[in-house]
Amino acid sequence: MTAFPAALLPLPVAIPLVICAAMLATAHFLPGRLPDILATLAALSVAVLCGAIAVHAADGPLVYWFGGWEPRDGVHLGIGFSVDEASGWVAAFIGLLYALTFVFAWGFFDRTHGHFHILMLLFLAAMVGFCFTRDMFNLFVWFEVMSVAAFALTAYHLAESSLAGAINFTVVNSLAGFLMLGGIGLIYAQTGTLDFEGIAAAVAQGGRDPVVAGAFCLVASALMIKGAIVPFQFWLADAHAVAPSPVSVIFSGAMVSLGLFGLAKVSAVVFGGSDQVRHALPALLIGLGSFTALLGGWMALLQRHLKRMLAFSTISHAGIMLTGLGALSVNGTGGMLVYVVGHGLVKGALFMIAGILLATQASIDEIALRGLGRGIWPAGIAMGLAGLLLCGLPLGVLDQGTRLVQGALAQQGHGIALAAGAIGAALTGAAVLRAAGRIFLGLGPDPGDEAGAPSEDEREKANRPLWLMLAPCCVLLALDVGVPAGLIEHALPRAASAFLHRPAVETLAEGPGWLPWISVVAALAGAGYGLFRRRLPALVVRPVSATQSAPTRALEVLHSGLIGDYVAWLGVGVAVVAGVLALA
Amino acid sequence: MSVLPYAVAAWLFGIGLYGIATSRNFIHLVGCLGVCQSATYVLLLGLGYRWGSIAPIFYDHPPGTPAVDPVMQALVLTDIVVGATLTALLLVLTIQAYKRGGSLDPEKLRPMRAVGQSGRDRGSNRVGDGERKAS
Numbered sequence: 001m002t003a004f005p006a007a008l009l010p011l012p013v014a015i016p017l018v019i020c021a022a023m024l025a026t027a028h029f030l031p032g033r034l035p036d037i038l039a040t041l042a043a044l045s046v047a048v049l050c051g052a053i054a055v056h057a058a059d060g061p062l063v064y065w066f067g068g069w070e071p072r073d074g075v076h077l078g079i080g081f082s083v084d085e086a087s088g089w090v091a092a093f094i095g096l097l098y099a100l101t102f103v104f105a106w107g108f109f110d111r112t113h114g115h116f117h118i119l120m121l122l123f124l125a126a127m128v129g130f131c132f133t134r135d136m137f138n139l140f141v142w143f144e145v146m147s148v149a150a151f152a153l154t155a156y157h158l159a160e161s162s163l164a165g166a167i168n169f170t171v172v173n174s175l176a177g178f179l180m181l182g183g184i185g186l187i188y189a190q191t192g193t194l195d196f197e198g199i200a201a202a203v204a205q206g207g208r209d210p211v212v213a214g215a216f217c218l219v220a221s222a223l224m225i226k227g228a229i230v231p232f233q234f235w236l237a238d239a240h241a242v243a244p245s246p247v248s249v250i251f252s253g254a255m256v257s258l259g260l261f262g263l264a265k266v267s268a269v270v271f272g273g274s275d276q277v278r279h280a281l282p283a284l285l286i287g288l289g290s291f292t293a294l295l296g297g298w299m300a301l302l303q304r305h306l307k308r309m310l311a312f313s314t315i316s317h318a319g320i321m322l323t324g325l326g327a328l329s330v331n332g333t334g335g336m337l338v339y340v341v342g343h344g345l346v347k348g349a350l351f352m353i354a355g356i357l358l359a360t361q362a363s364i365d366e367i368a369l370r371g372l373g374r375g376i377w378p379a380g381i382a383m384g385l386a387g388l389l390l391c392g393l394p395l396g397v398l399d400q401g402t403r404l405v406q407g408a409l410a411q412q413g414h415g416i417a418l419a420a421g422a423i424g425a426a427l428t429g430a431a432v433l434r435a436a437g438r439i440f441l442g443l444g445p446d447p448g449d450e451a452g453a454p455s456e457d458e459r460e461k462a463n464r465p466l467w468l469m470l471a472p473c474c475v476l477l478a479l480d481v482g483v484p485a486g487l488i489e490h491a492l493p494r495a496a497s498a499f500l501h502r503p504a505v506e507t508l509a510e511g512p513g514w515l516p517w518i519s520v521v522a523a524l525a526g527a528g529y530g531l532f533r534r535r536l537p538a539l540v541v542r543p544v545s546a547t548q549s550a551p552t553r554a555l556e557v558l559h560s561g562l563i564g565d566y567v568a569w570l571g572v573g574v575a576v577v578a579g580v581l582a583l584a
Numbered sequence: 585m586s587v588l589p590y591a592v593a594a595w596l597f598g599i600g601l602y603g604i605a606t607s608r609n610f611i612h613l614v615g616c617l618g619v620c621q622s623a624t625y626v627l628l629l630g631l632g633y634r635w636g637s638i639a640p641i642f643y644d645h646p647p648g649t650p651a652v653d654p655v656m657q658a659l660v661l662t663d664i665v666v667g668a669t670l671t672a673l674l675l676v677l678t679i680q681a682y683k684r685g686g687s688l689d690p691e692k693l694r695p696m697r698a699v700g701q702s703g704r705d706r707g708s709n710r711v712g713d714g715e716r717k718a719s
Binding site: 137141144148151152155158159160161162163164165166167168170171174175177178181182184185186188189194238241242560561562563564565567568570571 | 593597601604605606607610613617620621623624627628631632655656659662663666669670673674677678680681684685690691693694695
């Protein structure tokens with residue numbers, strides 16, 4: 001294998017930045033479809049470059065120091081990119097997701113002088129930088145660039161609800177940025193460096209240190225806010241529900257899981273040497289993750305606003321990813337990395353279907369859409385398949401990730417987390433399948449007058465042909481189903497060990513084969529219950545609906561849409577993380 | 585090293601959070617967010633400060649003179665840029681929200697209305713194409 005020039009490492013970040021700057025400068029002269037074409041090509045080139053980098057990083061991480069400021073005598077002054085195989089593939093996946101989203105959004109935003117594409121390319125560059133960097137402060141910068149692009153994209157429609165959602169999103173995520181910066185300041189004061197390796201070495205030498213634990217508490221809280229872990233999850237449902245659907249694809253498919261990806265990197269690579277952090281992590285991550293998986297799934301089942309439903313299902317799956325991370329093993333983290341990709345593919349496809357419904361049927365409300373999807377049945381097939389994949393149909397990348405996460409949890413005897421993950425996946429699958437059955441098959445009772453949606457009327461442009469919107473969605477699903485399992489099985493043990501900086505393992509354990517089937521059956525049963533409740537005998541329905549009402553109301557009240565409540569919960573969450581770390 | 589900067593930073597962050605949690609006006613809320621951010625300035629400058637040393641500019645000092653940590657000051661500078669961006673963006677959002685909702689009260693401006701109360705009677709859905717612009 002020829003040596004890959006490490007000087008190419010900044011290119012996947014530089015290409016989108018340069019194109020977005022050029023587009024901004026010439027925005028008013030660019031003819032109609034040129035921004036679409038340029039943006040798609042830029043995203044594709046990022047995907048291809050990151051893939052090439054990942055292939056060459058198989059033998060060991062590629063390192064690039066900006067300006068040639070290599071570390072001398074153990075002193076890290078420069079800022080570097082360091083790409084291991086797993087980070088490279090995650091970045092390649094993100095590039096591909098962007099390319100398909102640009103195709104999906106073809107002509108979506110008229111008369112905007114390409115501002116949508118400019119913001120999206122900035123967003124893409126920040127995500128790739130976030131994956132590649134090996135410097136704490138650089139990580140923060142990409143985190144903030146990502147946030148600012150996301151804030152602006154959420155409010156893109158400038159409608160009342162999207163503005164309110166964007167404000168909540170902005171305030172909560174800005175606080176995350178402040179927490180992270182505080183944590184970075186603390187760790188720098190303690191270790192005298194910002195480089196991942198430098199900090200790791202200093203942390204491993206020092207013993208139990210409250211400053212290191214405090215720094216980790218702040219950084220981890222910030223990344224968990226990005227990753228929408230309970231009790232930091234409130235912003236997500238608001239932001240994803242009101243953002244334009246192409247933006248929601250990126251939010252759910254890449255941004256949220258990238259928060260957890262960052263947490264994985266920081267906790268394993270940077271703070272992995274601290275015993276205190278290592279002891280606190282399993283209880284913290286698995287506890288919060290299980291709770292998140294259940295709460296997200298339950299809330300998803302209660303929604304009738306399709307995008308909000310998908311947003312809660314993202315919360316649930318973020319919880320499952322966190323449990324995989326909490327196993328603190330190569331197996332669990334490897335599973336989580338595969339899960340990130342698989343979940344991004346499936347959830348991206350689902351948000352595209354929501355966008356298709358919004359564009360062609362001018363509604364996003366499950367009840368109001370009942371039976372209206374018959375004319376666009378191919379989208380229905382895609383939605384059914386995506387729902388089944390979401391709840392764990394043993395097929396494709398998402399399922400492989402699920403089984404690896406379950407294998408890691410089963411190995412360590414975390415029965416509750418295992419059950420919580422399976423139930424959470426089943427609940428989200430049930431919600432999606434119920435919606436698919438109602439919209440595309442016209443199942444369920446006729447709503448009559450209660451068809452009013454809880455949100456204001458939304459509309460997205462209906463000027464695109466169905467096939468153009470459906471094609472990227474089908475490509476995503478085909479990728480999830482079609483990527484050969486053997487390929488991942490072969491590369492993952494090596495890639496995950498390199499990601500965690502641990503000695504390589506031979507094989508990874510998988511969870512029990514019957515568990516995904518239980519999720520699928522439970523999801524089908526849940527969807528059936530939601531659709532045919534009125535036809536079931538009263539004996540079955542009464543106890544279920546009685547247990548449903550009180551906690552349901554409480555949960556709805558908690559997700560109030562009030563920024564004040566969210567910030568109070570944020571304080572509680574940081575206190576919980578700090579408490580668990582203090583007790584460890 | 586004195587405890588004072590850390591205490592001030594913690595207090596600023598806490599009082600800012602309290603302000604955001606209880607705010608009934610978005611402009612006030614943006615101000616409170618600024619208070620939270622000042623906590624990070626104080627923390628970072630406190631961490632980088634060394635008693636009896638000069639600013640890290642060696643124009644009229646011989647190299648090797650004890651100076652405060654320039655890295656922290658670079659972090660604070662970046663933080664200030666981030667803060668300016670966020671404040672500007674939030675204020676733009678607030679103005680747009682006021683134009684459309686006619687209120688600055690977070691209680692009256694929620695992304696999703698509670699289930700049961702139909703939102704169709706409230707406010708027109710003006711997505712004015714002419715006014716539409718990015719960021």
